[in-house]
Amino acid sequence: MTDLRTPPASDGTPAGTGAAAVTIARTRGAGPARWTWGQLALLVVLAVVVMFTVPNPSLAIGMLVYGLWAAGLNLLVGYGGLVSFGHALPFAWGGYAAGLVLLHVSTSAWLAMLVAAGSMAVLSLLVGAVCLRRTEVYFSMLTLAFAQLGFFIALQWDSVTRGDDGLSGIPVPTLWLPGVTIELNALRDPLTFFLFTAVVVLVVFAAMVLYTESPMGRVLQAIRENEERARGCGYNTRLVQLATFVVAGTVAGLAGGLFAMLNNFVGLQPYWLLSGVVLIMVILGGRSSLFGPFLGAVVYLLLESSLSRSFASWQLIVGAIFVVCVLAFPQGLWGLVTQTLPSLVRRGRRTAR
Amino acid sequence: MDQLVSQLLLGLVSGALLVLLALGLNLIFGLLEFINFSHGALYMLGAYLTSYLATMTGDLWLALLVVPIAMAVLGAALERTIIRPMYGRDQVDALLLTFGLTYILIEGVRLVAGSGGRRVPSPGLLDFQVDLGVGRPLPAYLLFVVLVVGLVVAGLWLFLQRTNVGLIVRAGIRDHVMIRALGVRFDRYRTLVFAIGVAVAGIAGVLTGPITGVYPEMGADILILAFVVVVVGGMGSFWGAVVAGLLIGVLVSVTTLYASIYAGIVPFVLMILVMTFRPRGLLGAT
Amino acid sequence: MSRSAGDLVLEAQGLDRSFGGIHAVDDVSLEVPEGSLHAIIGPNGSGKTTLFNLITGHTRPTSGRVRFAGEDITGMPYSKVARKGLAKSYQITTVFPLLTVFENVRIAAQAAGHAYVFWRPADGIRAVTRRTEEVLERIGLAADRDVVASNLSHGDQRRLDLAIALATSPRLLLLDEPTAGMSPPETAATVELVQELNRDVTILMIEHKMDVILTIADRITVLHQGRKLFEGTPDEVRDHPEVKEVYLTGSR
16 A cells, blocks of 8 residues: 555645645635625626726627626536536527527517527437536537537528528517517617616526526536435436536527627627637636626626737637636636635735734 | 549548547546547647648658657646646546647647648658559558558557556556556656657648648647547547547548538537447447 | 334345356345344455445346335436435445535435425525434534535544435435444444434445444344355354354455
């Protein structure tokens, strides 16, 4: 047994000791500290800040849409430990679904959103059933492959998707509410569109918080920690993961639908090319909450809009930030704010005394 | 008929390149327990190095020697610096790290070499056609590619069967827990295996250059295909990767001939079928 | 279903499992009556853990049947077996490391009636919370309820492991070496706990420490090279010459 010594400190602290647990919790970015319903309040604050500070309305609305999408992905990545590299698939699908409904069926915003989310829920069930045959790295590779498959279909199925050109000229959706009918024209009346999106995003976000707080959401996290043990408690662990896959897919489908309504366009660009971007948003913002990825999306889009103008290879910076994040701050921006900063302040106070 | 045979042979060539990438992925996964997402980008980097070297020297031979060594050194350096801190953490983190590395490599190459592609001269020595008796005559270079891939595959197989490191890698593929228990003493082997995996990706990059030219995104699509190969062949299965790589190369090539619009979809359909009916892969251990 | 003392909770008949021609478990039968504390001993490699895996469905038997509470569970997936009331505590401590002690136990406690509820917060489900607190109290971890599991001491982690198994309200609890790696005082505490649990849960346990087994078990099955060598009460086992020889010479 002499060779089983624990590795030296440079290789991380040895597992099993008390200090190591905290380290692991930190490095995994999935610490036990939870922000539950407070996240909803944070989101309202963030939405208001975005509304009053982001000058480009299309960008501001985009932040809400991407934020919702990223938060949904984090159900899989952070809460479930399932890293999807193909989350562009549900987003793009939702976009095409909403676009096709608005073009060919009805200009009802409700119907477009319903079809985008509903059809994606069904598709998620099928895709998830295959992707979750095996977990961990298999899952990551399979999701990526499915997104690539979707891309090829969107490219080739010209008669429906109009291939390379995409679906342009999607009519402005109409929102039928009891008593009023509102035109959701992001160009002419961005404020209405923003408020409408904010309400939808808040409601869905609240539902996701509820999901993570429910027994089901708790089991999801337990499976991430120890799948065998969860099975031993009597859980069908695949069922829980599949349900989460469907939830994340449905949310992404809805986000894609909103994005199509915002831009009145769906095409290969950018819809199918965003699997990596949304994952970056999640890691940048932090994996231990739903609000973190939302913040990550806002920050990423701010970076993009300010850097891309002055520096063509701005993604080099994004890549570098990402690597530094994974290496040194796996808890992400929000984790930095809620965990690291307070402890630094505490330490600072102690030394000051 | 001639056309079909030629297309089959071309499929074998592209399949052979896939095999190299999938074997590298498998090898790294075997000992280091994560999927190297930057494998495609490293392959692209190898191809770019080749392009510069070949342009300078006017031929491919120097690149074929130098690039794998350079890539191995780069691989070792990457493993020692940024990948090592990932051990003992969640598997997912290493995957994410190499994903971020991909961004840096691709954007870095764009910054230095521009977004447009570059050409790689094919070696003058092989600038002739070979008539195999079946199909149309093939460029000798393509046969050379198959030959080199065959040699590399044989070399890797011998390495796995005949060396101590190979023994550990094979054991690790079967039982990750054991490797984890062996702990820090195997740091050197991890470095070596990662370096070899990256070098093999580099060789694939060298060989691809003269066929398709080089461009920054060349690694992205082939990486996804290499993933499909790994999944279809069975994670960690050496011959699974070889069989699945050649199979997918041939399937895509033949589909291109008869129904080109489906060519891009074929590998994924195969993958879905395999995952549904044989989730451990064609030759994966059960 | 009536639960009188004579009912068999677990009944294994002619369990057999070979790996590549070697019989890991060779024609072993086992009867565990309701309320008993049954122990399995045997030297390393005598097939104890494989036998457990055959019972829980982790490994499919080559032949033989397993009946649990009168129902055939042979080859059933483990999660399903677990839902029927057969809980297992592990040889290597397995808890949910980054969750709190309370959360660890709650996951198990909610499995019975609220497994896949997603429309209401877990905090609001009184019955589950009460059950969780009850189990924590009983196991003696109530004071540590908000501690992250991986920060517990080894002994406490084993207790938590037990608590998780107990929280599913099992009819039969399988314990795989519950005192492995424990100091003498920790062992004593665990023995006491196991005896206390046995008041309302049937227990089948693997144990290496002979003194532990002889104090707490009602019945003991001795395995040797995959076969059942002997079965009897602690006194009978103590006096059995062949058992003595095998156990004393064959173990480490």
